[in-house]
Amino acid sequence: MEDLIMLDHKFVRKNIELVKKAVADKKESVNLDNFLKLEQERRLLLAQADALKHERNVVSKEISRLKRSKQDASDKISEMKRTGEKIKELDMDRRRVDEEIDEILRWTPNIPHESVPVGKDESDNVVIREWGDKPNFDFQPKPHWEIGERLGIMDFSAASKIAGSGFILTKGAGARLERALINFFLDTHTADHGYTEIYPPCLANEQSMFGTGQLPKLKDDMYCLEGDKLFLIPTGETPITNIHRDEILSVDRLPIFYTALTPCFRRESGASGKDTRGMARVHQFNKVEMVKFVRPENSWDELERLVANAEILLKKLGLPYRVVKLCTGDLSFAGAICFDLEIWSSGVKRYLEVSSCSNFVDFQARRANIRFRPNPKAKPQFVHTLNGSGLALPRTVIGIIENYQLEDGRVAVPEPLQPYMGGLKIIE
């Protein structure tokens, strides 16, 4: 993979103002003026080296001809020896410049879609729509950790004994509730929405992490096995999207829809002190992810359907939620646009993000080199990739426990989950 493609050179060069704006709006810091300078230098070095290589190719053929007819070629050989050294120098210079350019491009984020509101952080996100009513209790609703510990279905002290703070342990009906949700989600996506279920590796190498855009920016947010150069995946998006890395997909295979349950590992290093109680923000959690590979012209429609595929789960579960469009400052490095689904949870009295649905357009496809051929004669083109959670588990569990809690501390099981819980209607 010597030639990793981020945003491509030409595009950045020709759309420098657009890229600069994206960098500023996403609050990244990338020196794009330096890019222009280096890019120019690169082209110059390349032209010089190419000219010399051309000469070498021509003369080498001549040497071969002379030798075959038993003629002397020694002055041509010594001339080419010098040319070879010159080429080596130019190539080395160019490689140095390439490395600097790539470093800049590696840190250049995807360009937000024009419809994305410019804003500094989550306070500038825009609520698109809301669904369902927040439950009305005639008692004081409790947070999930109180309910969970009293019912004996969550054990936070055991989890921290085993691994440390920020880890969770569920048991009995609590563990089963999560498993029920997982099955409900996967069954719905595979049976109703046309996704193929995958179970991928949950460790991934550097290249995969780069492909989906976690590297280089999020290096410190991930768990890394130094000795093996592997990362624990922070999301299922990483292994699933990388299934087709470095492939040219035949057009009749598109669109491809995958869904997968994976654990997600996050160091949450910048988040200490936030949501420390309970299971709203933890180092390891399960998530069912949906990933799509589509033709570019379809990706906006596919995004709408992706969001709908996640929303239907919340509707079926009867969890009140809102759909939020992220502003530029809250949008991920790789995203062109992103809708978050946030459920209202009565105990913590907050909206909790349970899904993020993004269109990456061709950004991940470039980095991971995932292409398709629109027709047999056409040049390969980058696909568009999308992904969204459907859904993140611990927070959905929170929503159910807190919104379905009863005054006596028991918890009702939403109807669609009951078959997955062996008919259980109430957790007590």
Add this chain to the structure above:
RNA sequence: GGAGAGAUGACCGAGCGGCUGAAGGUGCACGAUUGGAAAUCGUGUGUAGGGUUUAUAGCUCUACCGAGGGUUCGAAUCCCUCUCUCUCCGCCA
């Protein structure tokens, strides 16, 4: 973990210092044949970067035979390192 074999274009597979951007086949596209199809025959068919250009057209140059480095006037071919795959042995859920 030990021993061996291998990695070549969309795919399969030859080549093992110059005449190879790469034989042959499959697939695909176009054409011929057919009432239509199959079969057959013919032609074509890689990717990326630079230059030129209104152009992702054309022309031209360069690079690419797992990745990185080296030897050489010249490397798919020789040498070194790494990664991955397969076979056998050992070990283990």
